[in-house]
Amino acid sequence: MKGQLNWFKGGLLLGASFLLAVAFVKPIGVSTQFVIADGIVWNLFSDTVVQKDAAIKSGYTSSNAYLNKSGGSYAKNVANPFNYSFVFVIAMVAGAFLSSRLGGPRPTALDRSAPEVWRQRFGNNFALRNLTVFFAGVVVLIGARLAGGCTSGHMMSGMMQTSLSGYLFALGAFAAAVPVAIMVYKRN
């Protein structure tokens, strides 16, 4: 597609973004912020989900076991949405918008509803596309949270650090994704 970089230039740019993130702050990660976003909304409607507790390392505790794990660090970020990791993920959307405006690849109106490969296989049934993608989103985030990270945190940042978990994650992900993609979309 016009505006899309080839693997070499694109890889350099992508590699630079991982490297700069770890050089200045910490490795990139995304999927935790879906939990934080849920927690922020939950916290608006509940007085008990996140509470201050000076005895805990992070200063916050939660009635939910997941938000309370790792010394309440998720609970702390829920209570303070203006933190590094959450702002980073919001800024990613702004960065993609900038790229798209400054000569990056632009999808057509049809592409914005469903990619061409979907339309060839399932026609222009966008309600089916939206429903399928919604459930795919549910499964992807359950998987990412069970794994403790996603494509960004495990595969890219993890393998960059030669972390064993990054390799295990990539193994699990591609072992499932390649046969499923071929089954659903065929090879031609």
Next chain:
Amino acid sequence: MTIFLAIILGIFFGFALQRVGATNPQNIINMLRLTDLNLMKAILFAIGISSTLLFLLMSVGVIDAGHLSVKSSYIGVIVGGALLGLGFAVAGYCPGTGLVALADGRKDALFFVGGGLVGALIYTLSYDIIKDSWLFDKIAGGKVMLATGSDTFQPLLPFIPGTLLAVSIGVVFMLIAWKLPDKV
């Protein structure tokens, strides 16, 4: 200062994902059904070059090894990876690319992100039930890296100098990226 860095580094990463074509589910699906490997080559090259430079710059003290954050290895990493792979193949989105695809004006990405928020909530509410199960049985001791690079995390292969091993792996990744065919 950290918020300023979050904005700059986040914009850079989102820009890179869009420019390399990762926000386009067509590219992801074609990569996974092994018909167009351009994106796979870009990702392998990105991992290879960033890993090589990271370990070289750490060895001369330019990058602080304290910034590394190695995740734990346990059964759930593989099981969760497979679940993610299933949805990734069908949708053509992963958590990061699905979110930034909103900036392309993609309507299906909106449904993906909505589903993602529901999935994350389901996991948050179920964690208490599964947290003591076999899914969290550690593999090779948990937080391990192949190469040494940090005092905090244990190397899996301590008999090979860390920088040498990491740079060698990085170079292999770059070579694979270079040699893989574009279209299959």
